[in-house]
Amino acid sequence: MQKHLILLLVTFFPLVCFSQIIKKPIPDKLVVLTFDDAPASHYSLVAPLLKEHGFAATFFVCEFPPNYADSSLYMNWRQIQTLDKMGFEIGNHTQSHTHVDQLNEDEIKFQLSYIENKCDSLEISSPKSFAYPGYGLDSLSLRVLDSKDYDFARAGGSRAYDPLKDHPFLIPSWAPQAENKNEIMAALQEAKNGKIVVLTFHGVPDLEHPWVNTPPELFKSYLEYLSKHNYKVIALKDLKEFINIPLAKKLHPDLSKSLKN
Numbered sequence: 001m002q003k004h005l006i007l008l009l010v011t012f013f014p015l016v017c018f019s020q021i022i023k024k025p026i027p028d029k030l031v032v033l034t035f036d037d038a039p040a041s042h043y044s045l046v047a048p049l050l051k052e053h054g055f056a057a058t059f060f061v062c063e064f065p066p067n068y069a070d071s072s073l074y075m076n077w078r079q080i081q082t083l084d085k086m087g088f089e090i091g092n093h094t095q096s097h098t099h100v101d102q103l104n105e106d107e108i109k110f111q112l113s114y115i116e117n118k119c120d121s122l123e124i125s126s127p128k129s130f131a132y133p134g135y136g137l138d139s140l141s142l143r144v145l146d147s148k149d150y151d152f153a154r155a156g157g158s159r160a161y162d163p164l165k166d167h168p169f170l171i172p173s174w175a176p177q178a179e180n181k182n183e184i185m186a187a188l189q190e191a192k193n194g195k196i197v198v199l200t201f202h203g204v205p206d207l208e209h210p211w212v213n214t215p216p217e218l219f220k221s222y223l224e225y226l227s228k229h230n231y232k233v234i235a236l237k238d239l240k241e242f243i244n245i246p247l248a249k250k251l252h253p254d255l256s257k258s259l260k261n
């Protein structure tokens with residue numbers, strides 16, 4: 001009898017425990033918008049359009065080599081500071097857009113600290129969200145993010161985020177580009193039944209990396225669709241309202257799932 005009781009506890013306790021990962025019911029039509037690499041268009045076009053629609057978002061910034069100092073191509077730090085002042089989240093995308101699965105622990109820490117220190121010196125809120133450059137990740141990078149007390153890390157993978165199954169350092173996302181509108185529109189329909197859709201945009205337009213370009217007209221049509229259909233559009237950090245992060249971090253980080261696009 002006692003044996004059965006123990007078995008019962010072992011079987012159901014984790015379920016009870018993990019169900020508490022959700023602090024507040026996740027509404028249908030919940031979408032997280034993220035913007036990578038700090039191209040100039042994030043400041044000149046994306047941020048004003050998001051404000052017009054009353055949408056929040058996360059900007060994952062780095063100093064993309066070799067041309068990050070060219071302000072016709074990339075935002076400068078004053079512009080990044082302005083995005084923070086406008087209420088947008090500034091996230092960490094490493095100093096030099098280095099794939100963290102190719103780095104040792106000290107190198108990952110250096111890459112993270114560089115952006116943290118820049119933010120600190122400009123009184124930008126300390127980054128608590130991270131995005132893996134090139135979607136490269138490994139168990140070491142997850143450990144370092146945890147040691148530095150990050151809340152969320154975004155990967156690729158082209159599927160919806162299920163907070164009951166996906167570790168908060170392995171949040172999947174879709175990357176809109178010039179030619180995949182049908183895929184993105186289908187993705188937006190998956191924001192229901194506790195799942196959240198996360199989108200990874202690059203430049204609007206992206207002059208340096210045309211393969212991840214989103215034309216401005218296409219971007220505007222996404223924002224209009226989200227507005228018209230009453231989506232709730234938030235930054236990655238806003239997921240804290242719904243998710244108990246310490247409990248979510250106890251989920252097994254399943255690195256076997258493809259998180260690349």
Ligand SMILES: [Zn+2]
Nearest residue numbers: 036037133134
């Ligand atoms: Zn990137």
